[in-house]
Amino acid sequence: MAIKPQYFSAMEKKYAEIYSRIGNNLKKARTELKLSQEQLAKRTSKIDRSKISDIENAKEDFMFSTLLELANALDVDVEELTRR
Structure with missing residues (x-):
């Protein structure tokens, strides 16, 4: 049984929504601390x-380890970066 192409586009859309939400939450957490992207990068061991x-x-x-490292650098729980 073949998987219908619309299944993939629905999954891709869902993933895009999740990545967008995480990105927005990351930016919000960073700007609340008045950190630039460069300053946040310096708080991590390997993320530029x-x-x-x-x-x-x-x-x-x-x-996921990247998300954990960013949460740690921002001193927030990873859940804060993934919440809706």
Whole structure:
């Protein structure tokens, strides 16, 4: 049984919504602390400013460990970055 193409587009849309939500929450948490992307990058061990920009703009696929590191650098629970 073949999977219908619309299934993929629905999944891709859902993933895009999730990445967008995480990016918006990341930017909100960062700006509430009055941090630039560069300043946040310096608080992490391996994430550069351009990757933070890409995540905030939902242009980057990232590993969960990256999200954990960003949450730690912002001193927030990871749930704050994933909430609706």
